[in-house]
Amino acid sequence: xxxxxxxxxxxxxxxxxxxxxxxxxxxxxxxxxxxxxxxxxxxxxxxxxxxxxxxxxxxxxxxxxxxxxxxxxxxxxxxxxxxxxxxxxxxxxxxxxxxxxxxxxxxxxxxxxx
Amino acid sequence: xxxxxxxxxxxxxxxxxxxxxxxxxxxxxxxxxxxxxxxxxxxxxxxxxxxxxxxxxxxxxxxxxxxxxxxxxxxxxxxxxxxxxxxxxxxxxxxxxxxxxxxxxxxxxxxxxxx
Numbered sequence: 001x002x003x004x005x006x007x008x009x010x011x012x013x014x015x016x017x018x019x020x021x022x023x024x025x026x027x028x029x030x031x032x033x034x035x036x037x038x039x040x041x042x043x044x045x046x047x048x049x050x051x052x053x054x055x056x057x058x059x060x061x062x063x064x065x066x067x068x069x070x071x072x073x074x075x076x077x078x079x080x081x082x083x084x085x086x087x088x089x090x091x092x093x094x095x096x097x098x099x100x101x102x103x104x105x106x107x108x109x110x111x112x113x114x
Numbered sequence: 115x116x117x118x119x120x121x122x123x124x125x126x127x128x129x130x131x132x133x134x135x136x137x138x139x140x141x142x143x144x145x146x147x148x149x150x151x152x153x154x155x156x157x158x159x160x161x162x163x164x165x166x167x168x169x170x171x172x173x174x175x176x177x178x179x180x181x182x183x184x185x186x187x188x189x190x191x192x193x194x195x196x197x198x199x200x201x202x203x204x205x206x207x208x209x210x211x212x213x214x215x216x217x218x219x220x221x222x223x224x225x226x227x228x229x
Contacts, residue, residue: 001159033217042202042219043157058216092156094217101145101164101206103217105156 002097004106023093028073031096083113120220135223136187137203145206146186152199
């Protein structure tokens with residue numbers, strides 16, 4: 001499987017600030033995804049980030065709140081903007097690698113908003 | 115949104131026991147995936163299933179893609195303490211013969227293994 005890293009691994013942020021999370025893959029991949037996992041919950045897809053096009057957001061998630069960049073086939077960023085305590089979650093990136101419909105996940109970024 | 119019903123929600127078992135968990139949906143799936151998530155980590159892919167009826171093993175783990183394409187199960191044989199974690203099923207819903215890109219997740223099964 002592809003090796004996926006995320007930075008930062010965790011952070012504690014103040015209300016009203018923004019945090020940019022980086023996702024780096026050791027192989028070129030077409031499809032990258034960003035998920036949110038709220039405490040004690042399952043994973044919810046935020047958006048799909050394909051290189052060369054704008055990210056596609058799921059219902060309930062908007063670009064102003066979660067802007068995404070995908071400058072090349074190995075890297076993506078997710079920004080959590082104007083944060084509130086409700087944004088405290090684990091944010092995970094994943095990639096579709098080698099086999100269609102099969103996703104591999106990064107280690108996650110644990111965000112706490114005070 | 116689309117729902118995957120995963121059961122049981124949690125299991126408390128003794129080391130050495132076998133474990134079984136399953137996921138069902140009212141929708142037809144093209145793919146079933148089983149992940150394990152340990153504290154502080156991202157989900158790790160355990161088994162991927164791509165065809166109805168497919169039965170696949172990975173060590174002590176066995177998973178099957180239901181023949182109706184609306185369900186899947188995961189079995190763990192002879193559990194050990196390091197099997198502790200949250201197990202998620204996930205899949206791609208069939209949309210007119212192709213996969214709807216969104217990966218839908220079950221609610222997770224929390225497994226505790228007592229030595």
